[in-house]
Amino acid sequence: MPDLLTVENLRQLFGGRNPTQAVDDVSFRLPAEPAIVSLVGESGSGKSTIARIILGLLKPTAGRVLYQGVDILTPDRKWNRRFRSEVQAVFQDPYSVYNPVYKAERVLKLVIRKFGLAKTKADAQEQMEEALRAVDLRPEEVLDRHPHQLSGGQRQRLMLARVYLMRPRLIVADEPVSMIDAGMRASFLNILGDFRDRHGISTLFITHDLSTAMYLGGEIIVLYQGRIMEQGETQTVMRSPLHPYAQLLISSIPTPDPRRRWREDLSAAPLAEISAIVADRANRHRCLFADRCPQVMDRCWEARPALLAPKDPGASHARREVACYLYD
Amino acid sequence: MPALLEIRGLSAGLRGRRSVTPVVSDVDLDVQAGEILGVVGESGCGKSTLAAAIMRLLVPPQVLQSGSMNFRLADGSYDLAQLPARELRQLRWRQLSYIPQGSMNSLNPVLRVERQMTDTLLQHGLTKAEAHKRSVAALELVNLEPKILESYPHELSGGMRQRVIIAAAVSMRPALIVADELTTALDVVTQRQILQELAAIRDELGATIILITHDMGVVAQIADRVAVMYAGKIAELGTVNGIFEAPLHPYSQGLIGSIPRESGQRVEGLPGEAPSPWKYPGGCRFHPRCPEVFAPCNERIPALLPQKPERRVACHLYDAEVAADA
Ligand SMILES: Nc1ncnc2c1ncn2[C@@H]1O[C@H](COP(=O)(O)OP(=O)(O)OP(=O)(O)O)[C@@H](O)[C@H]1O
Ligand SMILES: Nc1ncnc2c1ncn2[C@@H]1O[C@H](COP(=O)(O)OP(=O)(O)O)[C@@H](O)[C@H]1O
Ligand code: SF4
Ligand code: SF4
Ligand SMILES: [Mg+2]
Ligand SMILES: [Mg+2]
Numbered sequence: 141m142p143d144l145l146t147v148e149n150l151r152q153l154f155g156g157r158n159p160t161q162a163v164d165d166v167s168f169r170l171p172a173e174p175a176i177v178s179l180v181g182e183s184g185s186g187k188s189t190i191a192r193i194i195l196g197l198l199k200p201t202a203g204r205v206l207y208q209g210v211d212i213l214t215p216d217r218k219w220n221r222r223f224r225s226e227v228q229a230v231f232q233d234p235y236s237v238y239n240p241v242y243k244a245e246r247v248l249k250l251v252i253r254k255f256g257l258a259k260t261k262a263d264a265q266e267q268m269e270e271a272l273r274a275v276d277l278r279p280e281e282v283l284d285r286h287p288h289q290l291s292g293g294q295r296q297r298l299m300l301a302r303v304y305l306m307r308p309r310l311i312v313a314d315e316p317v318s319m320i321d322a323g324m325r326a327s328f329l330n331i332l333g334d335f336r337d338r339h340g341i342s343t344l345f346i347t348h349d350l351s352t353a354m355y356l357g358g359e360i361i362v363l364y365q366g367r368i369m370e371q372g373e374t375q376t377v378m379r380s381p382l383h384p385y386a387q388l389l390i391s392s393i394p395t396p397d398p399r400r401r402w403r404e405d406l407s408a409a410p411l412a413e414i415s416a417i418v419a420d421r422a423n424r425h426r427c428l429f430a431d432r433c434p435q436v437m438d439r440c441w442e443a444r445p446a447l448l449a450p451k452d453p454g455a456s457h458a459r460r461e462v463a464c465y466l467y468d
Numbered sequence: 469m470p471a472l473l474e475i476r477g478l479s480a481g482l483r484g485r486r487s488v489t490p491v492v493s494d495v496d497l498d499v500q501a502g503e504i505l506g507v508v509g510e511s512g513c514g515k516s517t518l519a520a521a522i523m524r525l526l527v528p529p530q531v532l533q534s535g536s537m538n539f540r541l542a543d544g545s546y547d548l549a550q551l552p553a554r555e556l557r558q559l560r561w562r563q564l565s566y567i568p569q570g571s572m573n574s575l576n577p578v579l580r581v582e583r584q585m586t587d588t589l590l591q592h593g594l595t596k597a598e599a600h601k602r603s604v605a606a607l608e609l610v611n612l613e614p615k616i617l618e619s620y621p622h623e624l625s626g627g628m629r630q631r632v633i634i635a636a637a638v639s640m641r642p643a644l645i646v647a648d649e650l651t652t653a654l655d656v657v658t659q660r661q662i663l664q665e666l667a668a669i670r671d672e673l674g675a676t677i678i679l680i681t682h683d684m685g686v687v688a689q690i691a692d693r694v695a696v697m698y699a700g701k702i703a704e705l706g707t708v709n710g711i712f713e714a715p716l717h718p719y720s721q722g723l724i725g726s727i728p729r730e731s732g733q734r735v736e737g738l739p740g741e742a743p744s745p746w747k748y749p750g751g752c753r754f755h756p757r758c759p760e761v762f763a764p765c766n767e768r769i770p771a772l773l774p775q776k777p778e779r780r781v782a783c784h785l786y787d788a789e790v791a792a793d794a
Contacts, residue, residue: 182656182657182658183626183653183654183655291741292511293741294741321510321511321682321742324737324741325737326726326728326734326736326737327736327737330734330736333734348655348656349656350656351685351728354728355728355733388657389657392656392657392659392660393656393685394656394659394660394663394683394685394686395685395688395689396684396685396687396688396712396724396727397688397712398688398689398708398712399709399712401688401689402660402664402689405664405668406657406660406661406664
């Protein structure tokens with residue numbers, strides 16, 4: 141069986157004379173079996189650009205995206221229609237997706253009609269209620285409300301109910317929980333887990349928040365300035381990150397436990413961002429983390445390290461890969 | 469030791485056509501000199517309103533309804549709630565500094581950093597040379613080089629802009645800094661650096677900091693004490709270690725219980741959602757969501773009472789008198 145999603149050597153340049161390399165040779169895959177893969181990185185690291193390319197909203201400068209083995213830019217109308225119903229997007233603020241004059245009921249009914257999901261009225265009603273139950277919303281709580289009368293968490297779950305109606309194979313979720321509260325967040329993420337386990341729906345989960353990725357489990361891909369630095373099973377990477385950037389990132393998570401405070405004080409450390417300005421930004425023929433890396437070596441400045449399975453067998457794991465000269 | 473800031477019965481709300489909707493209600497809070505006090509709560513619980521009320525920077529329709537805020541400095545005490553506008557202006561910036569939510573996006577895009585940092589200093593009567601010197605010193609506290617003064621805001625990353633804001637806020641060496649969601653929009657590495665810089669500023673200037681955040685992780689890492697807010701009231705107040713180890717208020721218990729400890733471990737969030745001010749329930753405002761709710765909760769408002777050492781809780785479960793009645 142082909143992978144659900146294959147991303148091959150994606151590259152995206154923005155701008156003319158001094159282009160930004162938003163995405164720089166990124167490859168990864170989601171397996172045919174239901175899975176959750178988190179794509180993490182700081183703001184500007186290229187996450188949303190990758191999402192837009194996967195959804196077919198942006199044509200990449202180079203590289204391609206395969207859905208079940210077929211290039212998503214394939215000009216087959218029937219295939220395209222299937223792709224558009226099987227791959228669904230969930231964005232940061234669902235508010236913008238809704239027509240503010242429609243009540244929640246109408247939002248859901250429109251989808252049922254547009255995709256011809258129900259034959260009878262009763263069937264439509266039943267599907268709607270099942271979808272709401274699947275996302276922990278009580279129909280009487282939301283159906284009669286306009287989007288602005290719902291809380292952020294409710295709006296976001298209504299969005300998931302809408303997605304659920306279409307029974308997609310893949311959800312591409314770009315920062316879906318960054319606007320909702322911690323308490324609410326857990327229930328939203330639990331729903332994605334249920335989707336995978338009970339309904340066979342995979343998720344590509346995009347976030348700058350590592351604790352959310354950790355909670356989701358599955359696999360993780362760590363991006364930095366448009367390149368993948370490390371990928372592997374989330375739990376393994378979180379416990380023992382190999383790449384110095386992943387190590388810095390993970391050790392900087394504000395753990396909600398006062399007995400486990402940050403050990404090292406970075407407040408007196410030379411500001412990475414300053415040196416980044418001084419460093420030759422345009423030069424990407426190097427490790428992009430070299431100007432901040434405590435273990436930097438001469439060769440790190442000379443060519444980009446490839447993303448490879450680490451040599452050290454002790455740390456090896458099925459799909460663990462790292463782009464750092466310390467491990468090749 | 470008397471508190472640097474002693475807030476009593478502070479209420480602030482939104483003025484409507486007929487009445488004022490309460491947003492922050494009857495807050496009692498002592499802020500100790502030299503501490504970092506975290507104020508946490510879900511979005512919309514009134515954290516920013518509380519911060520603006522302390523700074524007397526509420527904007528209509530927000531109104532300060534009642535209460536006192538005794539601010540103790542070496543040269544005397546001031547009730548910030550009553551202080552006339554002119555005297556308030558004297559205190560602000562010099563002794564009382566505010567970093568509002570989202571302020572890193574409020575820098576003027578057409579002015580260099582230097583102008584934005586020194587303008588206020590000049591208004592406070594410093595000479596140009598003094599203002600420059602202070603700005604450079606303040607930038608150093610947040611690890612920024614003086615050459616940043618020549619930059620325009622768009623040339624700086626989010627983290628650098630936030631540092632410029634912090635530097636401007638501390639350039640007069642204020643006694644109290646109120647920072648609202650200081651690092652919310654930043655990545656974890658920058659967040660960590662900035663929070664650690666803030667702690668270093670506290671040590672170096674001997675300042676006191678009220679740090680407002682929705683993030684329990686930020687509080688756990690950097691605060692000395694924490695006030696947990698729910699629906700415009702303080703639910704629990706105590707040391708960070710104390711509250712994380714043994715939260716007493718059912719809401720704090722829910723908040724801390726819904727933190728996942730390990731990858732793959734499933735937690736259930738708090739059931740239901742925090743009410744908006746128009747829907748604050750009567751009695752204990754947490755009662756519709758509270759797993760421990762009992763007889764008096766939907767009628768009687770629990771007072772914030774001292775419990776174990778260094779702890780205050782607003783919950784009938786811990787009020788012997790109420791328990792005896794029930
Ligand atoms: N000027 C205003 N006009 C209307 N409603 C307001 C105004 N200011 C505050 N509110 C309402 O008062 C409540 C408390 O707002 P506040 O900004 O203090 O919350 P917060 O705890 O800081 O939230 P967040 O974590 O989202 O920043 C919210 O329901 C908000 O919508
Ligand atoms: N349409 C665009 N035009 C120009 N630059 C863009 C555009 N979209 C994104 N970028 C740039 O590409 C980089 C990656 O952006 P983005 O994918 O949005 O990152 P993220 O989602 O990780 O924050 C950034 O430097 C951003 O400014
Ligand atoms: S390749 Fe070199 S600079 Fe890059 S992370 Fe590894 S050791 Fe550091
Ligand atoms: S007062 Fe009652 S409702 Fe409120 S937190 Fe305590 S037990 Fe729960
Ligand atoms: Mg993005
Ligand atoms: Mg706020």
